[in-house]
Amino acid sequence: MVFIFFQLLSRMALKSKFELEIVNNVRKIRKELNKSQTYVAMILDVSDGYIGQIESSKSASMYSYDQLNKLAEDFDCSPKDFFPRTPLVKD
Numbered sequence: 001m002v003f004i005f006f007q008l009l010s011r012m013a014l015k016s017k018f019e020l021e022i023v024n025n026v027r028k029i030r031k032e033l034n035k036s037q038t039y040v041a042m043i044l045d046v047s048d049g050y051i052g053q054i055e056s057s058k059s060a061s062m063y064s065y066d067q068l069n070k071l072a073e074d075f076d077c078s079p080k081d082f083f084p085r086t087p088l089v090k091d
Helices: 002-012 017-032 037-044 048-055 065-075
Strands: none
8 A cells, every 4th residue: 555655656756748848858959069967967056966867757856947047048048948839738
């Protein structure tokens, strides 16, 4: 019974499709610019491991709006570039 509770809890902590799309867009732009997770961590003043958690679909960790703004400034793009172009349909 406890095991089932923790399985349900872990499923609830995963990122939504919308959040995954943001993370994937940040990763795509980061890689196009040849920037590492370590570089992003330095810009955001967080640990490398935290960026790894954000980029993992198995973690609920996510960029804040302020962090996305800092990345957009550093990547010389708009924060809108990180967001999906159209609404995402639920499964």
